[in-house]
Amino acid sequence: MEKSKFLIIFLLLFFFLSLEKSYAQRYTISGFVQDKRSGEKLFWANIYDTRTKLGTTSNEYGFFSLTLPSDTVELTISFVGYATFQTKFFLNSNLKLNIELDPVIQIAEVTVTDRRSEELVKSTQMSLIEMPVQQIKTLPVLLGEADVLKTLQLMPGIQSGSEGSSGLYVRGGGPDQNLILLDGVPVYNASHLFGFFSVFNPDAISSVRLIKGGFPARYGGRLSSVIDIRMKEGNLRKFAGEGSIGNVSSKFTFEGPIIKDKTSFIVSGRRTYIDILAAPIISAINRAAGGSDNLRAGYFFWDANAKINHKISEKDRVFLSFYAGRDKAYTNSKNKYVYNDTTNTSINRFKLTWGNVTSALRWNHVYNDKLFSNLTLIYSNYLFDTGMEFLEYRGNKLTSNYAFNYFSGIENTGGIIDFDFRPVPKHSLKFGGNYLYHTFKPGVSAFKITDGSTSLTQEFGNKNIYANEFYSYIEDSWDISALIKANLGVHYSGFILKNKYYDSFQPRISTRFLITDKISIKAAYSQMQQYIHLLTNSTIGLPTDLWLPSTDSIRPENSHQVALGFNYDFHKDWDLSIEGYYKTMDNLIEYKEGASFFQLSQNWESKLEIGEGYSYGAEVLIRKNYGQLTGWIGYTLSWSWRKFENLNFGEPFPYKYDRRHDVAVVLMYKLNENIDFGLTWVYGTGNAVTLGIARYLPLVEYDEFVQYYDSFYYYGQEIEYYKGRNSYRMPPYHRLDLSANFNKKIKWGERTWSVGLYNAYSRQNPFYLYFGWDNMGNRVLKQVSLFPIIPSVRYSFKF
Amino acid sequence: MKNIKVYLVIVITSLMIFSIACEKVINLDIEDAKIKIVLNGIISSDSAVIVHISKSRHILDNAQISFLSDAQVKLYENETEIGSMTHIGNGFYKIHYTPKKGFDYKVAVSHSNYDDAYAITRVLNSVQIISIDTFTTYGQYQDNNLNFNLKFTDPIDEKNYYMLTLINHYYEMQYSDTVKNIDTLYVGPDTTIVYITYGGYVRTPRRIFVLPNTEDVIIESQSEKGLVFSDELISGKTYTLRFYSSYYNFWGDTNRVYVQLKSIPKELYLYYKSLQQYYNNHGDPFSEPVMVYTNVVNGLGIFSSQSIYSDSLVFINTNNHWYYNNK
Known part of the structure; x- marks a missing residue:
């Protein structure tokens, strides 16, 4: 140090x-x-x-x-x-x-x-992925819902979690180790529909950039990646709109000038209608099955983006951006019956909701031709809320009411100041800092009971935790010579929680050596520190995941990563990138063996184990950027390990998403001005799971009776033998998706019919495994798969 | 809470159905699923060595559990062979040899069909109970509890692991008004004559609980067998452990409760802890499967030791109330 x-x-x-x-x-x-x-x-x-x-x-x-x-x-x-x-x-x-x-x-x-190739070869920044939004919209996806995060999963070094999920696992890191910024504001749970869709509506997005190594000093607070997503600013010159109607959702975006070339706005909204489509079916099935008189159940999500952009002068601009999104799953059932000539009604309600709100107010100022600043005030809030309620009415009189609620979340307010300074030709400086005030809500339960004349309301669980986080940084992009360029920086961060203070001094170095105009070698080292942790259930991804601060006993996570890269711009349309990395991570958290979100009686800190992780691997990306046929082939060879003193008896074990081989082939073919096709094929080594391979007897202490017991006595007590945590590999995952877009110019704009096939050869990919029985009464291993071949169709328009 | 889980599962399942979830049987591709020898046994310095030998079975095997009655089982003390153990029925093997405190014991098992397996343990010194205080708390619904304060001193400069058990010891009689198997008569309060068909002393483990809300921080696992803890937080200190047991399973007229503080090696501590977690979570989709610890090399199971320091308390039933009497 x-x-x-x-x-x-x-x-x-x-x-x-x-x-x-x-x-x-x-x-x-x-x-x-x-x-x-x-x-x-x-x-x-x-x-x-x-x-x-x-x-x-x-x-x-x-x-x-x-x-x-x-x-x-x-x-x-x-x-x-x-x-x-x-x-x-x-x-x-x-x-x-x-x-x-x-x-x-x-x-x-x-x-x-070939700008991408040029940037790839000449920039000091390595491990960078830029994804044009138009490409995100063109590629085939599940149910025709273009998805920013799922498209990023097609790049080497970035892995998906389970089937259909939009969770990102970057270079062996966890989903909480990605700093996802929407207009500079951290987003804490970037998933809709249990991870099947991300919260970012591509129609409202202007650019997506992911850094997975060689982090510049301006970024901090997470270990594994930075995903910088910028919303569109709104058209300053004319009104424009776009929208689409798909299988599961519709969306609409409208933008335009409020004052031409001075002030613009953009608003965008999206909502799913699974609930509306499914409601009559659920009700009919329920009645046919003799269920309650009136059952309603469903799920939907919506999200909305808005932004105003105002040019005060040639030197000053302000932006105000806003995002809100919410998911809700629910069941409502109502039963009526007559007793003693009085109509009694019982109502059962269950809900599961979660969502984010983010907002940013930004001011850009150009001091002179060498100095630029940006000041951002930010607010973000993530809330998860689940609960159930039982109400009993006699006539119109409420006779009893039992309600249970559980909620958790995280709220941030703060500010960021960044400066860009170009003092001399060979140096480009960036410096600045930020401050965030966190409010953690790590799981509170509330009971409400009203029965006759008795009424009781009680809250228990973990109280809100308040913390302050800040950082400052300076980085210099330095042209040392025509061949050698470096980005050197330091990032200093601190975290204050009650009387506990953590800080970290993090050096960041990225260098590039230009062998020829078309070939370069890059190397980078970065140290990162993360003060907040995500306590996640490792078996299924649910929004029940808790964001938690570092405390006296839970220290901040930190990582060291070295990366070495080779870039070759070998053809005017093609480029090649090969990178290797080694990353260590400390103070990672996991649930203790057997602990889970449902154990409300325990303090959250008592449910945790603290350990370390390390990952290493190589990534190859061959990309064709221009021509009728564009696309890329990405391959990742990687290892990711975890080591916890009290898990797996202290032995290292593979991370759940340790994936030895990960391949993505992405092709886009533009037949003519009106028709284009997309193809993606992915292959990944199966996820690592803990699966019993044998059964055996537990310890039975000898007494005068036990010798007479027969084997039947032990039957229910048998222990399943696991060779090790995550020691079994699910079958490999592979899938082919196809899409075609038919564009046509019409008198008021442009329309596109998009058709797609998700999982075109209907591969049954494993979602989870369990032991069950077949028709002959034999014990067998069963695999549950989520998505067979799923066609989709979407109508989009633009004006 | 369970309802929440059920609803959550319903919602997730509905979503999966909506997504046309499908299921199929797949091959279980296991590289190393050989059947292994399972060795189980706890030895102590006050009784002969008895272990249990069985074999594991493939996870998909439906056959009945088989004990091994034809294994060669040998006992070693500090690497010196003591002798072969003899099968005494249902997989139990015995040797009339009493282990000594501070010595290492190895049981080696070989069988013509399976790889040889062995395990080693050390018999530890017991830790003395300094005192036991009891008092009764009376609940609202006759859920009266017998509370204990147990004081002991953890030995300094060594890592210690413990298990605390309560044993209920009472005289049980079974009655019948028709079957006349035993000479002794019992005249009931309503002067009906009943016959005692069985009479004898019974020892049963008593369930121990730690106090809710003021949970003893050193307790790491609790099960029907007892409380398991280490000296992680109390190393070298005198500590008073608080716990309670219900009066519910007191029987007969007189009950003697044995309080046993067992010094156990680390392997048994890990085994008990992981076994309890395993049973608590097995089949729960919301938590990771728990691996049960084994110290058997090339095999499975647990071979370990316990050194018991025992104290007892006597309770007498007077007009359906239990009173502490004396030791």
Whole structure:
């Protein structure tokens, strides 16, 4: 630790000394990169001078600053999905340059610089995945619901959990180790419908970026990944809308200027209608089965996004964004009967709801052509609530009422300040900090009993916990030479809970060595610290998962990751990336053996075991970015282990989602302007589960009677023998999905019919295994699968 | 709480049905599912060594459990062979040899059809009970409890594991008004004559509970067999353990309750703890399966020891109320 501190101080000193060096006459080009049609800013666009080979990227708000020698400049500005802009001029003064890029409609016909490959090879950032939203919408998916997180699962190093789930397991980490940011605001449970869909509506999203290693210093608070999702800002120039009607949901997005080129808005909403479709069926089945008079049961979710974007001046912009989403599963039953000439009614209700609310107010300010700042105030809230109620009426009079509720959640308020500073050509600085006030609600139960004249209401469980979290950081993207570039940074974070204070000094280093213009080698080291933990039931993913703070006895999780990468831009349409990584994780939590969410009587800390994990592996990604046929092949070879003193008798065991081989083939073929096809095929080693392989007798102490017992006496007491925790592999998972989109321009806009087949060859993939009996009375192992072949159809429109 | 679970399962199941969940029988692909020798036994320094030998069966095997009656079982003391153990019925093997405290004992089992297995344990010194205090608390619904305060000193500088059990010892008689098997007569309060068909002393374990809400922090597992704990939090200290037992299963006129503080090796502590967790959670889809500890090399089961320090209390029934009498 001390050594790394000295190293950082040395590097910073070296950097500041290097600032003293005088440079030839240089000027700065600065401005914003934006979409030509909507005026929306384009994040992470590439700005590159082909003569000096110096370049930069626009930041999260579209701003860039590039200082170059006074000379002829050949500037290339590119962004995936947009036609590349090229310009040549003589630079003899500081220049404001706002660049508008045209969205590419017919990719095959446009000659573009391969921006992705260039970025891949030349940037210091490794382990980065950028996913164009249009690609997310094109690929085949379950029930035709385009899904941001499920598309990310198709990339190497990012694994899905169980069938259909949108949970992400990045480089052997858990689902809680992903910092999911929606417009900079952390989202705590990013799943709808028990994980089958993510909460992000692609129609409201403008960009998705995932970093799984070599983390820049500006990010912190989670161990395994950062998923930075940005909402659209709203069209500044014209009103536009898009929507779709699918098998399970419909959605609609509308955006436009409030004041042209100054203020814009976007609103977007989505709701499922499984409940509406299923209600009459459930009711009919219930009546046929002789159930209660009136049973209603169902499930639905909705989510809504909204954003206002206002340009105060050339130097100031504000944004206000909002997201809310809710899932609800419920049953209501009502029984009526007549007793002593009085109609009695009994009502049973059950509900399971959960959802997020997030909001961000952001202010961008350009101080000058070298300094930019962003201030964000954030709020987020995740709440899980389940309960049941029983009511009994005699006539209209309530005679008894029993209710039980359990709720948990996490709420955050805080602020973030970030600065971008370009003091000299070879250094690009980012620095800033944040503060978050957490309110943890780790599981409270409430009983309410009204019976005749007696009434009792009682709450018990864990009280709210309040904590403060903050960080500050500085990072420098440094062009050491034409061949060597580095991003050096430090991230300092702290966490205060009552009288307990944890802090962490985290060095981050990413370097790139350019072998040729097309080949580079990258290496990175990052240390991460995470002050909040997710206590999750390991058998099925439920929203009952609890977010919990670090306490006296539960220390913060931390990780160290080293990664080495090779990037080769071997063809104008193709690129190749190979990465290897090794990651260690400490202070991971798990339920104690046998403990679960339902044991309300226990304090949550007493249910936990603390241990460590380590993972390592290699990832290969071959990508074709342009042409009629685009797509990628990803392969991951990985190992992920956990070691807990009191689990598996202290022996290391495979993580549940330890997956030796993970393959994804993703192809998109554009036949012509109107028709395109999508194909994905995935293969993964089966999940690791704990499964009995034998049975045997428990200890029976000898007494004068026991010798006369026959084997029948022991029958129910037998013990199942497990070779080890997660020592059995489910059968491998593989699936083929197909889709076709039929686009047509119509007089008011554009419409698309999308048809899809999920699991096209109807592979019965394992969801869970259990021991049961066959028709002959033999004990057998049974596999339950969720989704056979599922067709989908969706009608989308755009105007 | 159970209702919540049921509803949750219904909702999840409904969703799965909606998703056209399907089920099929699959092959169980197990690389290492050989049948193993199962060795079970607890030895102590006050009785002859008896162990039980059986064999495991494949998880899908429907056949009855088989004891092994033809195994070669040998007892070793500090690696020196003491002798072969003899099958005495239903898988039990015995040797008339009393183990000594502080010595290691190994039982080695071989059988022509299965891999040889063995396990080693050490007989420990018992830990003395300093005192036992009792008092009765009276519940609302005649759920009267017999409370205990048990004081003992954990030996310093060593890791210790314990099991606490209560044994109820009473004279039981079975009555009949028709069957005349025994000479002794009993005249009931209504002067009817009943015959005693059986009479004898019975020893049964008493269920022990730790106090709710003020749960003793050192207790790590509780079951019908007793309380299991380690000295993790009380190492080298004098500690008073609080627990209670119901009056419910007092029988007859006089009950002697034996309080047994057993010093057990780590392997038995791990076995009891994991076994109880296993039974508590087996079949629960909301928790991970629990692995039961075994110390048998190449086999399964538990071979361990216990050293008992026992004290007893006598309770007498007077007009349907139980009173503490004396030791």
